[in-house]
Amino acid sequence: MTTQKLEIMKCTHKKQKPESSALEFGKYFTDHMFIMDYSEEKGWYSPRIIPYQPLTLDPAAMVFHYGQTVFEGLKAYRSEDGSVRLFRPEENFKRLNQSSDRLSIPPIDEAQMLAYLKELIRIDKDWIPTMPGTSLYIRPFVIATEPTLGVAPSRNYKFMIILSPVGAYYKEGINPIGIFVEDQYTRAAPGGTGTAKTAGNYCAAYKAQERATANKQAQVLWLDGMEKKYVEEVGSMNVFFKLNGEVHTPGLSGSILEGITRKSVIELLKSWDIPVFERRISIEEIVSASKSGTLEEVFGTGTAAVISPVGELLWKDHKIVVNNNETGALSKRLYTELTGIQTGEQKDPFGWTVRLEDEE
Amino acid sequence: MTTQKLEIMKCTHKKQKPESSALEFGKYFTDHMFIMDYSEEKGWYSPRIIPYQPLTLDPAAMVFHYGQTVFEGLKAYRSEDGSVRLFRPEENFKRLNQSSDRLSIPPIDEAQMLAYLKELIRIDKDWIPTMPGTSLYIRPFVIATEPTLGVAPSRNYKFMIILSPVGAYYKEGINPIGIFVEDQYTRAAPGGTGTAKTAGNYCAAYKAQERATANKQAQVLWLDGMEKKYVEEVGSMNVFFKLNGEVHTPGLSGSILEGITRKSVIELLKSWDIPVFERRISIEEIVSASKSGTLEEVFGTGTAAVISPVGELLWKDHKIVVNNNETGALSKRLYTELTGIQTGEQKDPFGWTVRLEDEE
Known part of the structure; x- marks a missing residue:
């Protein structure tokens, strides 16, 4: 290319x-946007x-x-000294192309996308809020634009990036949420589009979110689409369990x-040096661990909240209270470390952050 | 309301x-459209x-x-005497609202939608082609328009109807197609959005269609999302088997x-008085029926083709030839009867067709 x-x-x-204190998620957009055609x-x-x-x-x-579209979400942080950092943006653009592959959308040059994004952020740099917890949310996305109703991949697309200043996720400090373990609706099944960040996965979840809300829980915990037995993810976050x-x-x-x-x-x-395992985890196992006292912490991970501690799980007749409904020490440590790296307040031994200024 | x-x-x-002979599916649109806001x-x-x-x-x-959108597809036919018929349009608007319910979209008054559609067709009546097999394809759809990135049902929508004159599906007479039985990709799982006509279901199928094409088959036969064992539907049609x-x-x-x-x-x-059964049908059963000689016909049903005979099924190592790759007598009878009712060439004992003129 x-x-x-x-x-x-x-x-x-x-x-x-808008005032930093009045920011909501994804409501205000900056002065400029990036666009490219295919x-x-x-x-x-x-x-x-x-x-x-x-x-x-x-x-x-x-x-x-026919919903042929993919998107990404990442954030830019501005520190006190005015420097601007992105967190692992190359991972987002890699995943955008992986999503595009599943949706039969042509790939985009990843390095070029990052260069375009940096230029866009430089132009709208004044929009990046600096209050603790605030950031500039970045939404790259691709949409199919060919005006024809035949069910087949589009021959025309638009790739765009829009930017939105967003407020702190935790306005009153990091707090555990309650989650509803969904046993009727399905987010994704093997062979489906669950690994892709594509529009259809998100609207499909609204009904389950309604049920969670009706059950006084903040979010949904998805089980696998085949047996409704194994834990998959929380709302639009991944999920972790600290056991013994x-x-x-998962x-x-x-x-x-x-x-x-x-x-x-x-x-x-x-x-x-904390042991970490990626494996199949049944919801029954979590119930048992809670009963035996080995379930120490549960938390979700995602771009919006970074770390979201879970204080309560509701599955059928089981109500599991985690860590006395308080934020666990490990959740807190991960949150502090990750947000510290993202904002530049802490050292970045992994080389995860990309500073805009480094190339100016 | x-x-x-x-x-x-x-x-x-x-x-x-466009010339009737040059018509393709969903490529040309009429002079007007219907639109309404929410x-x-x-x-x-x-x-x-x-x-x-x-x-x-x-x-x-x-x-x-987030892909919050639903749609419908139906056709208007103009007969030699100039009268215009719709085929069971109230069923489409009922299904649109069912789809909307799954996607957390507010319902629309069904009778009112039909009245708006009729008025739109009257205005663009001259666009309805009359050559045998041609029709006016009608696409009602709803899209979520609220400009905000929070993952939640939109607070604003547009409902639209666009019209497209379409050519004959079978230009050289009704002919059987070959289908590829998909054993990797999944169209839908229980608890998902498979029963709704929503955008995300369609783009999710493109990868499977690629595999069908690579295997020299025209369309995909979907198996269930859980075990890849039971037959679900063909491409975007339902499927029928004549057995003994x-x-x-399904x-x-x-x-x-x-x-x-x-x-x-x-x-x-x-x-x-032909026995018809709705039940779980495994692909193994179809292979066995083919071997024992009891598999007499296979056909798809849908708005575009009406009846689409299947001449060949490819599943893993099994290649099943149906009825010597010729259109079966029942497929032909159903096609003739249904298209006859739709166009007004045959009597409509069921009261399925709605004539535009009846209310003018």
């Missing part, structure tokens, strides 16, 4: 930025940064009808999203 | 209509027929990210789309 000249068209009027003849072409603006699409555009001093997380079964925070947590635990 | 005044804004310049405060509001035109949506519109004079089709397992042509075929067969 040849490097194409990036066209930059800046906005003439900048939007008013056709069978040209491949990916015409990369450009333009003022944030509506898309104009034919009502027959395939994304509306060891950490266990293995990549073919229907679980390969989280980048999940991967980082595993690497961190190994570096701390 | 109160009836709202339908606003009609006609186009000033009509597009040139907000939590107003419900569905502002129904209008306007010139066919691009949609303008925020790049953060939820449909691009009886007709068998029961509605919770992961199969409830086809309207499927339902009509079952009702037709019953009216002809």
Whole structure:
């Protein structure tokens, strides 16, 4: 793939930025966005940064009808000294291409995507909030745009990146959530699209979330789609269990999203010499561990919350209280370490962070 | 729901209509479209027929990210005398609302939708082709439009109907197709979205279609998502087997789309006193029936092809030839009867067709 000249068209009027304290998730967007087109003849072409603006699409555009789309989510952090850091962005672009492969979408040059993203962030750098816990959420995504109703991969796409300043996930300190173990609805089955970050996986979960809310729980714990027996993931996070001093997380079964925070947590635990296992974990085993007193901590991992401690699990008639509904020591340590690395407050022995300034 | 005044804004310049012989599926669209908006405060509001035109949506519109969308597909036929018929349209709007329920989308008044559709077709009536086998394909769909990235049901939607004149499915007479029995990829699992007509189910199938094509077969036969043992559906059609004079089709397992042509075929067969059974059918059973000579016919049913005879099935090492790769007598009879009713060439003892003129 040849490097194409990036066209930059800046906005003439900048939007008013929301107060850091008023930020919500994914509600405000910055002044600019990145966009690039694809056709069978040209491949990916015409990369450009333009003022944030509506898309104009034919009502027959395939994304509306057959859902051929993939996305990513990552964050940029600005530290006190003004430096800007991304957390393992190359992992996100690698996963975007893996998702695209499952959805029959043409891949994009990963290094080039990162270069475009950096340029976009430089232009909208003033939008990155600095209050503790805040960040700039980055949403790269691809949509199928060919205006025809035949059920087949699209011959045209748009790749875009939009940016949204987001508030602290934990406004009043890190706190455990309750989760509802879903035993009716299915998130994903082997051979399906569960490992891909694609739109259809997310709307399919709304019904289960309704049930969780009706049962006074914050999120859903998904079981496997075949037997409803093995633990898969929490809401849109991966899940970890601390059992008798060891950490266990569901293995990549073919229907679980390969989280980048999940991967980082595993690497961190190994570096701390804490035993960590990726394997099949049945919900029955968790109930037993709770009864025998070996279930020490449960937490979710994901880009939004980083670490989300679980204080309670509700599965059928079983109500499991974890660590007295308090944030466990390991959850806290992981949260502090990971967010420290992400924001630049702590050293980064793994070389996970990418500083925007390093290449200016 | 109160009836709202339908606003009609006609186009000033009509597009040139394609030749009937040059029609493809879902490529050309008529001069007008129907659109209506939804907000939590107003419900569905502002129904209008306007010139066919691009949609303008925020790049953060939820449909691009979380796939909350449902659709339908049905056809209008124009007969020699100029009368226009719809085939069981109330079934489509009922199913649209069922799909919407699974996807947490607010329902639409079914009778009102049908009234809007009729008005739209009246305005674009000249677009309905009359050559044998041609029709006007109708695509009603709903998309989530709220511009925010939180993973939750949208608070805003658009409901639209677009129309596309389509050519004959069988240009050279009804002909059997070969199908590839997919044993790796999964279309749907119990508890998933398989019974809903939603975008994510369709793009998820592209990889399997690639494998079918690579194996020189026209379409995919899906097996159940749990054991890859039981037959579910063909491509985007339901599937029927004639075994020893009886007709068998997979029961509605919770992961199969409830086809309207499927339902009509079952009702037709019953009216002809041909035994028809809805039940679990394993692919092993079909292999055995082929060996013992009791597999007489296989056919798919759907809006596009109406009846699609299957001449060959490829499953692992088994190659099953059905009825000497020729269209069976029952497939032909069903095709003739159903298309006859749809176009008005035959009597409609079931009251399935809705004539536009009846209410003018």
